Amino acid sequence: MxxxxxxxxxxxxxxxxxxxxxxxxxxxxxxxxxxxxxxxxxxxxxxxxxxxxxxxxxxxDQYMSRAQKGIGNNTRGAKHQLLVDRAIAQGCRMRHTNLCTARIDYKKAYDSKPIVQVSIRCGIYQGDALSPLLFCIGLNPLSQIITKSGYGYQFRSGTTVSHLLYMDDIKLYAKNERDINSLIHLTRIYSKDIGISFGLDKCGRMISRRGKVIATDGVELPEGNITDVQDSYKYLGIPQANGNHEEAARRSATAKYLQRLRQRLIRYPAGIIPWPLEEIQATDIKTRKLLTMHGGFHPKSSVLRLYTKQKERGQRLVSVRTTVQEETTSLQEYIKKMAPTDPLLSECLRQQKPTKEEEPEGLSWKDKPMHGMYHRQIEEVSDIEKTYPWLTKARLKDSTEALIMAAQEQALSTRAIVPGTRLETPPKVLENEQAKILWDFQIQTDKMVVANQPDIVVVDKHRKTVVVIDVAIPSDSNIRKKEHEKLEKYQGLKEEMERMRGMKATVVPVVIGTLGAVTPNLSRWLQQIPGTTPEISVQKSAVLGTAKILRRTLRLPGLW
Structure with a gap:
């Protein structure tokens, strides 16, 4: 579990x-x-x-046929069968040999096994973990019967493959039409014995001689005919016709991916079919356009940062290029690992072409003159580890996150002053028996103090303490300077309040950069403010305020 x-x-x-x-x-x-x-x-x-x-x-495990890859550990399942199927098709084309295949599909395979002869006292639920396992055990004798028949396609190395099984998906292989028909009849007879029947509309046969598909009348069965496939069909989700229909498979996978932007739609066919670099790059460009249309990526933002991991301050999107490369490499490593014990995968390894070495990665987005300027400026004055938690913990909308990143990367024209902006004015004084809170209130002192109007003053009547809070949201590169400035600015007021009121006073500067940068001391300052003030909530407020100003000032579209 x-x-x-x-x-x-x-x-x-x-x-x-x-x-x-x-x-x-x-x-x-x-x-x-x-x-x-x-x-x-x-x-x-x-x-x-x-x-x-x-x-x-x-x-x-010791009794199950090696042709069945629907269950079991240490196997890539459907991808394993597709690798073997591709090796057979490529071997046929290269050697110009005959190849006959048949795809068998069952009618409602899991629901059709008969149980009338057995008195069932305790059954299993639909979708239970036992259901597919018991079904595969029921089909296991069929695999042994097909293997003992002696029919099949023979590789140059002498290895023979007669069938592939993935749960109830069966694909048969033979060297001529007579042999493939015999395999179909063997499969039909056994299937009838265990009470399951062919779904003839989904079954198909393909006859190729010297690498070319030929048309025949199909094969006649008591239940009906299995027709020959002339155009194409799908095997385990991959379009095929005398081998892999590569262009059709790529086109289908790309179309589905662009509708849903789910990497698994690209990952499944990757490594089985070749993927030209031009198509990969075109798909990545379309992905970025879709993100821009829906507010998830600014058109002038850094593409490198878009594909950078979140722990490295990026937007964590995985590119189609990376997906294809990772899956291709993973399958190649799987073939090398399993080839010594699997004759079919050893044939795949023999056919495997040497891969080109990947080009080393270029500059990071942090090294770019414009996009990396913000990061370089705040690196020395802020706590980098505490500056970016809003990416993971603030739960911002994609559009807000993209907007703040675009501002960090100098992709927006942010120098603007809008006259006539109204300021929010909370109540000046809030008080009860325990505490008093002053907002932007001028403090009267016996001795003249220049800075006597901090943003917030919190008086704890029971503990006899005063906390002088001043908030600033400067440019991110000035946060250290501004923090030091606030501490010095209110030292005179602190001393006067301690003398006049007889309370212990503390100056707390709360300084957050406009784009989220924080100083190493922020956590310590926030702990001195009464009540719970999480650092991420203060950071989130600053970032959301910046996003609101940018949207209003730059008159950005609704999605932004």
Whole structure:
């Protein structure tokens, strides 16, 4: 079970059940009692069925066919089958050999296995962890029958492959039409014996001689005909016709990606089909245009920063280029790792072309003359680690985050003064039995003090303390200077208030840069203010205020 998924009725996350090892013996005893106790919560059953499935899978590993990649550990599943299928297609084209394939699909595979002959007292739920495992066990003898038939496609190395299985998706391979028809009939007979039937509308056969697809009448079965595929079909989500239909697959994946901007739509076909650099770059450009249209990226912002990780002060978007490179590299490493024990993957390794070395990364966005100027200016005067938490903790809208980053990167014309702006005026005095708060209030003193009107004064009547707070939001490069200036400015007022009122006074400068930079001492100053004042909330207020001013002053569109 995943550690932090929603807990059951006990409200205890699985993380704690895993860590509290002293409870494991007792939990195991209670699990055994659940088998005969009748009704119990769904979450308990999921845990129990998962344990049973893991034990069955561990036992069946020695008996399951290696052609089945729908279950099991240390396998890439569908990607494994697609790699082998690509190797077969490429070998056929390079050697100009005959290849016959057939794709078999079942009608409602999981729901159609017969149970009339068996008296079921306890069943399993739909979508249960045991369901796919038991189905694969039911199909396992079919794999053994097909293997023993002796039919199949033979690689140059002598390795023969007759079929690939991914759950209920079956693909058959043979060297001629007679052999592929025999494999189809073998599959039909076994499937009928276990009570499942072909979905003929989704089945297909392809005959190619010396690398060229030829048209035939298909294969006739008692239930109907399996027609020959002339144009293309999909195998495990990848369009194919005498091998991978590469351009169609890329076009389909790109279109779906641009509709939803989900990296997994690119990641799945990546590594299976080649992806030209020009198409990758064009897709990344379209992605940035979509982000700009929806307020997530300013057109003049740094592209490098957009694709930089959040811990490195970036916007954490993963580019299509990075996705394709990472998945391709991952599959190549998988092939090298598994090839010594897998004859089919060793053939994939033999066909694998040497990859070009990736170009070393250029300058970081921080090194750019304009985009990196802000970061270089505040590096010496601010606490960098505390300057950027608003990226992760403030929960800003994408448009606000993009706007502040654009301002940091000097991408906006920010020098502007708008006359006639109204100022917010809270009440001057708030008081009760415990405290008094003064807002922008002129303090009367016996001795003349030049700076006697701080932003906020908090008087704690019980503790006999006075906190003089002055807030400033200067340019980010001036935060250290402004903090020191505030401390010196109100020293005279502090001394007079201590003398006149007999209370301990403290000057607290709250200085936040307009774009979120903070000084190393900010946390210490905020701790001296009565009440809870999280640093991130102060930083968020400053950043949101800057965004509001930028939108109003620059008359930015609604999305910004």
């Amino acid at each position: 995943k550690s932090w998924t929603a807990p059951g009725l006990d409200k205890i996350h699985a993380y704690w059940l895993k860590k509290l090892t002293a409870l494991h013996e007792r939990l195991a005893a209670q699990m055994n009692q659940l088998l005969t106790s009748g009704d119990h919560p769904d979450t308990t059953w999921k845990l129990l069925s998962g344990i049973i499935a893991a034990e069955i899978s561990r036992h069946m």
